[in-house]
Amino acid sequence: MNDYNELQSRYENLPAQQTYGSLLGWLVNGGLFFLVLTFGVYVFGFFDPLVPKKKLGEVWNLPLHEFLEKTGAPVGWEWTALLHTGDYLSIAAIAFLAAVSMVCYFTLLPNAWAQKNRLLLLMVIAELGLFVLAASNWLAPVSH
């Protein structure tokens, strides 16, 4: 009977799945709109880019470290200081899309807490930790 109950609870989908799906849908649609808008600003030259568009052909075939040296392009979160440039305004929209899963993961926390589902809570916190680790650029020295 215990095995039966365990299997039945295993077959139940997490209620948080619906909330996660709906929120993700809103954020992704908003993110894509933001992306198209900022790319339009960049391509049609409303804001001057950091790397002039006509020079791109000279640098996009370079290895990353040479590209960074030659263009003075930012690493880590330095791009946030360049939001007045067309190319890095587009990066903001790209970064937003890279952040939507993090926002959705946060919504799982209260649900796991309310259900007293410690395993779910641990997995969500661990994944959020990985997101923060990757996004924070704290790992940058590892690669040097």
Add this chain to the structure above:
Amino acid sequence: MRGFTLFDFLLTASGPEGAQTLVWWVWPLLLFVATFLIGIFGVLAGIGGGVLFVPLVSSFFPFHIDFVRGAGLFIALSSALAAAPSLLRANLASLKLALPVALVASAFSIVGAFLGLWLSALNPAYIQGSLGTLILGVVVVMLVSKKEDHPNIRPGDQLAAFFQIGGTYIEGSTGNRVEWTVHRTKIGLLMFAVVGVLAGVFGLGAGWANVPVFNLVMGVPVKVAVATSGFVLSITDTTAAWIYLNKGAVLPILVVPSMAGIMVGAKIGAKLLPKSKPAMIRKMVITILLIAGCRSLFKAFGI
């Protein structure tokens, strides 16, 4: 070392002086057209666009492979993000299955992203060569793997019980309620660690690997396997994408037209899907991957 690209062709065709100024906007446009076609074929062949994008664009476009891998991750991420909401709401993508798998795969995708950038800094040929080998491996997977709609599960998998992996969905073709769980969870999670590394190193969406591991190894019904694979990519690729973003390896001029092209192409592909001949499309994609894989290998050896 770089070989002959479309870029060289345009340079030759437009003369030495005018080419640099002429072509900056031509490349995003060509990229949009290429990714539009990749989007269509990706859907029709049942594979993600990322696996076609990286070898084809790094072989035939002038961009350095560092930027192509960054763009590859973002197009895989955006396709996965666009599809995930409706799949989650339909209970085809499973949060319970995705959470442990994504945790393992995204931890290893961070390792993979650093490994890829490090190898590329040592010598881009290492990445080109291993990418070529991997793409030929994908061809083998596509040729030999079979799918099972509802695999038989051996009960008693302790990890599946521990993680409470399972779910229920309504089978659209019959209206039946299907309950499912998994087996061989330990082997599955180990395989997802490898898949995570590969996604990080090469900037590939790893749907081509996720689906067979879910379906053939863990015994997930094929519809849930395909849907959850896409959802897992939306999490795994997020971590790897941040590494590339922080390293400065993301160029909007590559990423945005590619994302737009692949998403529009995927929508058209989904509309064409009912009328398409899957076997023929699959053969075409396998041929394209074979060419792209060989081209990457040749590039690595400077041929």
